[in-house]
Amino acid sequence: MLTIHHLHAGIEGKKILKGISLDIKPGEVHAIMGPNGSGKSTLAAVLAGRKEYEVSKGSVEFLGKDLLDMAPEERAGEGLFLGFQYPVEIPGLSTTNFIKTAVNEIRKYRGEEPLDAVSFLKLMKEKMALMNINQSLLSRSLNEGFSGGEKKRNEIFQMAMLQPKLAILDETDSGLDIDAIRIVANGVNKLRSKDNAVLLITHYQRLLEYIIPDFVHVLYDGRIVKSGGKELAFELEEKGYDFIKNEVNITEEA
Amino acid sequence: MISDIKYLTDQFEQLQAEKKDGRLNAVRQEAFRTFSKLGVPTSRHEEWKYTRVGSLFNKEYRFRANPEGQDLDFFHLPGHEQANELVFINGRYDASHSCVRSAALVVLPLEEAAKNEYSDILKRHFNHSANYLKDGIHALNTAFVEAGVFVHVKDRRIAEHPIYIYNIADTREEQVFAQPRSLIHVGDHAQVQIVEIFSTIGNLESFTNQVMEIIAEAGSNVEFYKIQNDASHNSQVSTTHIRQVGKSYTHTVTISLNGGIVRNNLNVILEADHSESHLYGLYYQKGHSHIDNHTIVENVRPDCFSNELYKGMLDENSTGVFNGKIFVRQAAQKTNAYQSNKNILLSENASVNTKPQLEIFADDVKCSHGCTVGRLDEEGLFYLQSRGIPEKIAKSMLLHGFTSDVLDKIKCQPIRAYVDQLISERLQFDNI
Numbered sequence: 001m002l003t004i005h006h007l008h009a010g011i012e013g014k015k016i017l018k019g020i021s022l023d024i025k026p027g028e029v030h031a032i033m034g035p036n037g038s039g040k041s042t043l044a045a046v047l048a049g050r051k052e053y054e055v056s057k058g059s060v061e062f063l064g065k066d067l068l069d070m071a072p073e074e075r076a077g078e079g080l081f082l083g084f085q086y087p088v089e090i091p092g093l094s095t096t097n098f099i100k101t102a103v104n105e106i107r108k109y110r111g112e113e114p115l116d117a118v119s120f121l122k123l124m125k126e127k128m129a130l131m132n133i134n135q136s137l138l139s140r141s142l143n144e145g146f147s148g149g150e151k152k153r154n155e156i157f158q159m160a161m162l163q164p165k166l167a168i169l170d171e172t173d174s175g176l177d178i179d180a181i182r183i184v185a186n187g188v189n190k191l192r193s194k195d196n197a198v199l200l201i202t203h204y205q206r207l208l209e210y211i212i213p214d215f216v217h218v219l220y221d222g223r224i225v226k227s228g229g230k231e232l233a234f235e236l237e238e239k240g241y242d243f244i245k246n247e248v249n250i251t252e253e254a
Numbered sequence: 255m256i257s258d259i260k261y262l263t264d265q266f267e268q269l270q271a272e273k274k275d276g277r278l279n280a281v282r283q284e285a286f287r288t289f290s291k292l293g294v295p296t297s298r299h300e301e302w303k304y305t306r307v308g309s310l311f312n313k314e315y316r317f318r319a320n321p322e323g324q325d326l327d328f329f330h331l332p333g334h335e336q337a338n339e340l341v342f343i344n345g346r347y348d349a350s351h352s353c354v355r356s357a358a359l360v361v362l363p364l365e366e367a368a369k370n371e372y373s374d375i376l377k378r379h380f381n382h383s384a385n386y387l388k389d390g391i392h393a394l395n396t397a398f399v400e401a402g403v404f405v406h407v408k409d410r411r412i413a414e415h416p417i418y419i420y421n422i423a424d425t426r427e428e429q430v431f432a433q434p435r436s437l438i439h440v441g442d443h444a445q446v447q448i449v450e451i452f453s454t455i456g457n458l459e460s461f462t463n464q465v466m467e468i469i470a471e472a473g474s475n476v477e478f479y480k481i482q483n484d485a486s487h488n489s490q491v492s493t494t495h496i497r498q499v500g501k502s503y504t505h506t507v508t509i510s511l512n513g514g515i516v517r518n519n520l521n522v523i524l525e526a527d528h529s530e531s532h533l534y535g536l537y538y539q540k541g542h543s544h545i546d547n548h549t550i551v552e553n554v555r556p557d558c559f560s561n562e563l564y565k566g567m568l569d570e571n572s573t574g575v576f577n578g579k580i581f582v583r584q585a586a587q588k589t590n591a592y593q594s595n596k597n598i599l600l601s602e603n604a605s606v607n608t609k610p611q612l613e614i615f616a617d618d619v620k621c622s623h624g625c626t627v628g629r630l631d632e633e634g635l636f637y638l639q640s641r642g643i644p645e646k647i648a649k650s651m652l653l654h655g656f657t658s659d660v661l662d663k664i665k666c667q668p669i670r671a672y673v674d675q676l677i678s679e680r681l682q683f684d685n686i
Contacts, residue, residue, distance in 0.1 A: 092655030
């Protein structure tokens with residue numbers, strides 16, 4: 001589904017990603033972990049199409065198409081979703097109006113008719129229940145004055161509404177208490193299927209207790225330095241990132 | 255040319271000879287003296303530093319033009335079937351095109367009101383704005399005051415229909431210089447909504463120099479909306495001077511969407527304890543248009559509240575000015591006065607000069623001010639795009655969102671819908 005090949009990228013001349021390769025197949029959940037500054041969020045941003053980042057080398061193929069060649073909205077149209085670490089507050093734009101526009105623009109991209117008001121409402125009600133979101137939140141300006149937990153739930157709610165093929169969740173767990181993590185994880189788990197995939201970016205192992213990954217990758221200094229099954233996350237939690245750093249440094253010295 | 259003092263003097267003498275309205279004659283005389291002394295402001299005048307009006311005066315206009323237009327077919331605001339409509343054509347109140355529906359209103363020619371039971375109100379309030387606007391342009395309006403209108407909202411009455419005021423320039427045959435003048439007196443515990451709009455019929459240039467004075471008595475509630483969406487060959491200086499002489503509530507929203515050179519003076523004088531005033535503005539300009547909002551909030555008495563929010567979007571080569579003064583006099587303890595001006599520049603060539611100015615002589619007050627000038631929020635844009643919304647639509651949604659808190663302040667529903675539609679259409683079709 002997603003094939004990242006030897007990706008190099010940076011911002012304002014600073015190299016951040018230094019050769020990342022990753023292959024994600026339908027039905028899989030991958031987790032990318034790593035210490036601060038290792039390039040986790042940069043990877044998410046590059047995949048979603050933030051224009052401040054420059055890709056200097058490598059390629060990314062998404063469902064057989066060149067992802068890096070597409071505008072952010074085209075990537076969404078193809079079925080990519082980025083859950084933001086810091087969802088943006090948009091004053092004066094109601095959440096409902098925003099989601100309706102997004103749903104219908106994506107349908108338009110795929111050559112489908114826009115959802116009529118009744119079907120849209122039905123879909124929204126269903127996903128609201130899933131994410132424990134009430135109507136009053138949706139009539140407010142997008143993310144404006146939302147609590148940290150509300151913002152993150154709103155991200156997963158949007159994901160539920162847009163039904164992406166690949167969801168990249170950038171530190172969706174950061175700043176959440178345990179109840180909020182459960183709700184978010186529950187939302188993600190309900191949306192898992194054999195046809196779609198999830199890329200979780202996280203600093204802590206905690207979220208992975210609720211969303212069990214098939215693969216865990218450790219990102220350090222712009223490279224994936226270790227990959228493994230879900231047990232790698234537990235090992236990291238136990239030993240901290242230092243053991244990875246030491247391993248890497250030893251290898252480099254050798 | 256209006257900049258030709260000989261021409262103006264002749265015109266002035268002719269007007270004074272025609273009119274025999276005692277009090278107004280004296281006011282005009284005084285104002286003409288002021289105009290002769292001050293002349294047209296140049297950019298050396300502190301209040302006119304960024305708004306150059308000199309060239310507007312170096313043109314041939316039809317001055318003191320009579321309204322011809324019995325055949326005049328003009329745009330009516332939505333909801334006009336349920337509104338009181340007052341029409342000024344080329345600066346002169348035209349009763350034949352006007353329509354007064356509310357029994358709560360008395361509408362009279364200014365000259366007539368100066369002679370009857372309302373003469374006392376005129377004596378106390380007419381041209382009070384001259385105390386705050388010391389420039390030749392304001393004086394010029396007063397020097398040539400004629401065919402103005404006086405509106406009285408009766409005590410303890412609610413004007414159930416809004417008052418729509420049309421300032422129309424008819425330039426089908428000649429360029430026009432128009433100077434509408436009005437005095438609106440809102441009586442004790444009375445309530446009224448006022449909407450004014452400026453429009454030009456014809457393709458020639460017009461210059462409107464308008465002054466409106468509003469007096470809010472005790473317990474009154476006044477909503478005032480100004481809509482400026484005239485063509486780019488139509489310029490205006492538009493003054494609204496509000497005196498809150500009793501404990502009262504006023505609420506103004508100024509929407510400026512198009513025009514040549516547009517200068518607004520909005521003064522709110524809080525002369526009674528516990529008065530409250532809200533001032534909102536939204537400007538969205540493009541082409542070479544210039545929008546200047548000068549506001550004054552004067553706190554004379556204690557315990558007053560004012561809140562001011564002006565927002566602007568400037569595109570292409572347009573320029574903007576915001577100057578917001580707040581005065582808190584020594585007696586005005588416990589004043590709460592807030593002010594904010596936020597701007598988005600949509601092109602490299604657009605610019606804005608924004609200047610808050612607070613002068614506080616009391617020691618127990620809460621005042622704040624702030625201004626921002628920035629570009630469209632890139633973070634927000636990416637967020638919307640990442641959800642599948644194309645860049646152009648995303649931009650227009652963000653900008654519409656930016657305008658919404660000011661639009662929400664328009665409490666007259668047909669007008670709110672009308673302005674929202676104008677902005678939405680612009681956002682949809684402009685190449686932002």
